[in-house]
Amino acid sequence: MDNRVLIKKNLENYFGYTSFRDGQEEVILSALDGNHTLVMLPTGMGKSLCYQLTGYCLDGLVVIVSPLLSLMQDQVEQLKLTGEKRVAAINSLMDAHEKEWVLNHLSEYKFIFLSPEMLQQEYVMSYLEKVSISLFTIDEAHCISQWGLDFRPDYSDLGIIRQQLKFPLTMALTATATERVREEILTSLQIDHENTKQVIYSVDRSNIAFSTLICDHDKKQQLINQIQKLKKPGIIYFSSKKIAEEVAGLIRNKTGMAAESYHSDIVAEDKIKIQQQFIHDEIDIICATSAFGMGINKSNIRFVIHFHLPGSPEAYLQEVGRCGRDGEPSLALLLYEPGDGMIQLRLQEYTLPTIDMLEYSYKKGKVLEGSCSPTQKQLIENYLKSDLSVEAAKNQVKSRMIYKQQQLYYMIDYAETSSCKRAFLLHYFNEKVSGKPPLCCSNCNIEINECYKETDLKQKKIVEKEKNPEETLKELFLIGN
């Protein structure tokens, strides 16, 4: 049967849809033609269907590498809802006995979810090597580039894993990656760039308006002023757990809105509870660190505010991309105070080992206890285990640091630029604005500071019957009067 006909039939059979969304058909056909495929589709465009449907058209096991336990659990549940029973996530939520059972019955499964760390377990690999893998999938593939070189080194070893598995057909999916990152992903996975099909869609989301507010004093109060006038629900991102908690409390006390904080120290049960409440519109505002967001499928988030400067344009677009999935107008607001870059800069320094640390550790063959952060220690230990020389390790760390700083400087420039914010962000991804949306950014056609003033708005409503952009903005973003 023609693949085009086959996938259409399977789309109906397995998912009950009659038509594909943008990009999906191209991706699946590419994979069925035997191409390794790198997929960049904006958030909410149905990336998971790409590998799932491909899997249904092929004989053998689909292995999905996923960064978070909660993501795996979600995907397993969703597949089960479609009636699929041959699906499991092998992770630390299973006890040893359950893991062994699943591994012993791998050939009876269609979809297996795993973390990169789990793939480092030799016993897991020994089982995977014995079965036929039809598709090796890397979900949220930007993690390879974002985390592989420091925070989660096992992401850098997926190439070796592929080699051990005899280079299975591979699909890597992400929503935000520059050309450089896409190349990094392919290289890291040991995929031949020539024989790879890339399906790339724009990172632009025309219903999200970009705005920056320069705060030279009392940022917290300015934040509260803003959110009181904005439509809910929304997310506020922070670079500090403590401040996230403090502001959540402040919002509750000063405005009476339902606000909760979310970061890595929140116990697992509460995390799930907060997510659920947020999804069911019982929480107006989440004050979160970067821990919050991946896998959050909520369509009606109206704004994403950044209290602190994000570390990279990639991170910013990922976080901002969580609002407005329903296509309704939404707001990405950055609160910027000159000097904000320092927090991120410090965090970056704290992540990567210094040259001194590397030299000492290589000389002694171990890490000096108590002298470095957990991520620094982890990374150095990984270098010591690898074949890399001190010089190579030093160079890698140096260029990594420069790269991270460049990403940060781009965000500082974004905050300070007086040209179009949307164009500025897209430029980082080597894209141009195609068709300026009605609500573009605070440098084009929305004056965020002005239009939030209630008096101004009321006056305008009386004076001007004709809708101007600011008036439209008010209707779209602000609470009804």
Next chain:
DNA sequence: CGTTATAGTGCTAGCACTATAACGGTGCCCTAGT
């Protein structure tokens, strides 16, 4: 950069004050002893 913790100073000999240093974010895996 702004905030907080710690160490040091000096007369109130135990507390108030000040100078200085440290810190800030993401997750997976598992082991062993209760």
